[in-house]
Every structure is written in C-alpha cells, then in structure tokens.
Amino acid sequence: MAGPTYIADPEGTVLGVELDGLTALFHAPSGMTHIVAPPAPQILDALREGPADAAELLRRLRVHFEFGDDEVIHARLDELETAGLVRRA
C-alpha cells in the first residue's frame, strides 16, 4: 500500500542559509526559523519537484545521494511535518 503523499512549500517561501554544515531555514508562511541537519534540506529540495510519497522521494534523492533505508526517510518526514515544513497532500 502506498504511504501518504507529502508537499513542501514552494521555493521562495523558504529561505535557507548554510551554517557550518547545518542549515538555517526561514519559513515565511509561519515566520518561524528552523535549524536543520542533512538530509532535511535535501528532502525539501526533492519535494519541490512535486508532491511525492516516501518511495518516490527516495528514488529522487538516490539520483544525487547515497541514501540509507526507508526508515530514515520516514523519520525525517515525520520531523519535517511536525515542524510544519512539509504537509500531507
């Protein structure tokens, strides 16, 4: 069974600045600032290609990165959803 499909806010509404390997993100819709570690920024970038479920996201990420197993992507998506940086379609 396919899992939930996720959406990220479009580019331009989230501002990212890399700071020593971490990334500070300003999320304009909420006005909140987040500091995130890889692979969170990469997941957000991959989601900007369009809504995707975890399996599709993994496929996109593995084009550019060596990516771990499915559990990692689920855990990171849960965190990003809690932070309000991704939401379910």
Place this chain on the structure above:
Amino acid sequence: MRHKLALRIGPVGFRIGSAWRAPLDALAALYAGYPEPEDGICDFTVRLEPERPWRRLIRPSVAIRGDYILPDAAPLSFAHALLAAEMGMNLQMALGHKSCLLLHAATVEKNGRALIMTGESGAGKSTLAALLGERGWRLMGDEFALLHMESGTLLPFPRAISLKNGAIRVMEAEVEASRFGPRLIGTPKGDIRHLRPNEEAVARMGEGAIPALILFPRFGETAAVRGVGAAEVFMRLTQASTNYVALGRSGFEALTRLVKTIPALAIDYPDAETAIGLVDDFQRELAA
C-alpha cells in the same frame, strides 16, 4: 505630563514625561551633554506615572508607561524612579525599534571595527564594555547592539551604563565621580548605579562601525578561548535578540549575514584584566 525631558541616544529620540520632577532631574544630570532629538522628533515616549492618581504624593510608586507596555510590569518604589526611566527606555527600544535587529549585547569599537559581546545576565559584558570604554576602545553601548539591517553596520546606542553590585566598585575606581548617577539600593536587580559613557562615546553616537568579532564572555572561570560554530552563534543570537521574530525575513537575512561573515569566540575569564588582555590580543590579530 507635568515634567518632560527629550534626548537622543544614538539614532533614537526619546521623550520622557514624569508626574514628578525629581526623577527627571536625576535623568538630566545623568545624561548631561547628550543632544536633543534630531529635528525635535521623538521615536519613543516613556511616561513615569503614579500607580493610582492619589499615589503621586502618598507613598508614591512609579508605573512605567509608554508606546509599548508590558501588562504585568510591576511598579517600582519612588526611590528607584531613575531605574524606572531607564527600564522604560529599554522597553520601548526592545519592542518598538524596527530598522535594526536588536541584540541584547554590549558593543565597543576601535579603528572602525566593532566587537559584539553577548551572554547571559551576569556574564560581565556590561562591566567589560565599561572598562574597555575607558581603556582605548569607544563604548557603543552596554545593553543593545543595533544591527542596521540594510547596511549591516552596527549603530551606537550609548545610554547610561547600568552597573550592578560588584561592578559599581570596579568602575568607581576607574572613573571620576561626576559621571555617576545616585546609588540605587535594593532594587529588584540588587544595587545599581548608572554611569554616563565618556565624552568620546557621546560625541560619536552618530557614527556606526563594521562588526568584526562576536564574543561570548563568561566570568568566573579559568581563562580559556574556544571557537563557536556559525549555527550555534546564529541560535544564540536569535535568543539574544528582542525583535528577531517581529522582523521576519529581514531579521533572518541580517542575522545569517552577520554570523557568516565574522568569527565568534567564547571566552572564560577569571578577572576583568585578563578579559581586557584577551580582547586587545583579538583586536591586534584582526588588525594584522
């Protein structure tokens, strides 16, 4: 208001009104030599009022009012009215200033380059800034660093330095008596005595400086220096800012630009002389 005083501190014009004359006399003496607001325009108004109308004369206590207020701000005793005026000015800045990112930090300058010192209350940044201001640095401010968001420069905000407890004696040994306000005993923050910055700090209050180094000083430890990563600096400065959230995207851009462009160090120091030695060493390294 029965009594009024207007003065400029750095880029900000203040109007202070009071139901009593004495606090304004004390404030005028403390800020002797400060200019009037530019073109007579005041950015903020602070009002010192009796908690209830009849309390102006009977057991007076001072409530701080202004354009921006904290609903639960407790009134201060009349003996501490000068502190009330200072707190009122700080509050208006912290909540109302819009063109600068405000950091709860002390700043000093030498050769056009500024040092930002921030840390928890009691870390000694005020004392350190006050001492550096008498030892070849220009004091820009002991309470707020004003990072101008468009230009990225720091603007001075040389209000009176609020010395607490042990720091009072340290500065009394350093500076002539005429620059001190009255000693306020038993305030909610302990004993407080205000110190007027020196003539250079007042004369150059319109002159900004380029940020060069961020320091996180910590008093009471063996002397030590360590680098602090940009992400940690960013996080600590968002916490040290009074208006970061209110400024939104422009605050984020100004702060990330600052932490990406200048180094940051945490210093532990056992006494003020050691700290001043370390700061002078950093300054020489930056200038080299």
